[in-house]
Amino acid sequence: MIFGIGLANHLYTSTVARMIQTRDIKLVGIVGSGIMGSGIAEVVSRAGMDVVVCSRAEQTAHATRSAIEKSLANKLSKAKISQEQMDTAMSHVYVTSKIEDLANCDLVIESAIEDLTTKQRLFVELDKVVKLSCVLTTNTSTLPVIEMARSTNRPDKVCGIHFFNPAVIMPLVEIIRPITASDETIALANAFVATCGKDGVQVADRAGFIVNALLFPYLNNAIAMLEAGTASMEDIDTAMKGGCNFPMGPFALLDLVGLDTSVSILEALYSEFKSSNLEPRPTLRKLVEQGKLGRKSKQGFYNY
Ligand SMILES: NC(=O)c1ccc[n+]([C@@H]2O[C@H](COP(=O)([O-])OP(=O)(O)OC[C@H]3O[C@@H](n4cnc5c(N)ncnc54)[C@H](O)[C@@H]3O)[C@@H](O)[C@H]2O)c1
Structure with a gap:
């Protein structure tokens, strides 16, 4: 029907x-x-x-x-x-x-x-x-x-x-x-x-096509930077908006895409290109395990 x-x-x-x-x-x-x-x-x-x-x-x-x-x-x-x-x-x-x-x-x-x-x-x-x-x-x-x-x-x-x-x-x-x-x-x-x-x-027909093949190494590296204690996620987001003229920073973007979808995208990229910076970062996996999927679940890197 x-x-x-x-x-x-x-x-x-x-x-x-x-x-x-x-x-x-x-x-x-x-x-x-x-x-x-x-x-x-x-x-x-x-x-x-x-x-x-x-x-x-x-x-x-x-x-x-x-x-x-x-x-x-x-x-x-x-x-x-x-x-x-x-x-x-x-x-x-x-x-x-x-x-x-x-x-x-x-x-x-x-x-x-x-x-x-x-x-x-x-x-x-x-x-x-x-x-x-x-x-x-x-x-x-x-x-x-x-x-x-x-x-x-x-x-x-x-x-x-x-x-x-x-x-x-x-x-x-x-x-x-x-x-x-x-x-x-x-x-x-x-x-x-x-x-x-x-x-x-x-x-x-190659993993990530144009945009995600270029974007996701950057997003994953932003999480690695957070894990290394280089800067807070708020400051990383502010830096990429103000320093690169991006409309949103990497953590806000990950939350918009959906963290479960982001893990799947990184896994597909990793299985094709085998580059270690394409392996989904532990923080990303942990948030998904906790059901924090980004905007769609009202919690991700940020709360909504
Ligand atoms: N989120 C993004 O930023 C984005 C951007 C471009 C493309 N995509 C792609 O679009 C597709 C959907 O992503 P989304 O962000 O809308 O995800 P989502 O989690 O919002 O929605 C997924 C949908 O799939 C359905 N679903 C789950 N398991 C299913 C099954 N076994 N059989 C049939 N349907 C099932 C769910 O009911 C839901 O309607 C994915 O392939 C994703 O990679 C996502």
Whole structure:
């Protein structure tokens, strides 16, 4: 059962004219409704495409729709969007707890936890339920996209579409091309990213792609510096903002990314590049063991 405004059938039979700029993408599926899944859904809905978010439970599916509505209402209250823009965006948002409801999607973005086995299992399931023409993509931060492509019978129609956090604000999207992807798949990904109003860059399928391969050694080294007693985390954050003109320091950024996600990213980078400064620092692991995952759990390096 798909939940949204109007009947589920509306998704497939609507005669209402829609402002869809990417001719071949009318319905986008998103698997996973965490920080990124719900942010990407808001981006897609505001770009005028229908989006159906698949959560693991019906309750979290409804919570996702409410979270998107709250985020849009917040922008409305600050006069960043109009009531009409909010209503139009919400009319594009559907949620479900059943992966079969993604059957008619033209493009699916998998955005579940950063764990290869979980993602491969989802790709196997998606490959069975979505129509043959559907392009399957992953929002992974570091994992090999080829391993997900090979879990399907359509490796030519699989690529990475890596949004940044917060998806609504960050302009960059990395388009990751595994060796199996066809030109058509990459062209469709490029068109989709452009329709979302984002700046796409193309990158080969290597751990960390561009941004995280450069960013995470720095973030891990900031924790090593804290552990060595060189400076407090507040002073390290202040130094990198004031000295490098970064909008936030490394500890605030780790909390924003999520500390569990950060461990997974570092592990994937370490397993590919084997550099000792990519091994997740003990302090990072300890915080995750304590359930302190950053902003999303209200406690990380800082309290929220
Ligand atoms: N957090 C970031 O800054 C960031 C930025 C870009 C990309 N990413 C990537 O986006 C993806 C999601 O990250 P997030 O930050 O939204 O994480 P999150 O922890 O906020 O959400 C993870 C989601 O995965 C779902 N999930 C967990 N186990 C699952 C399973 N077995 N099957 C299906 N779904 C499952 C959870 O219910 C949740 O909805 C990851 O691949 C991550 O690397 C994260």
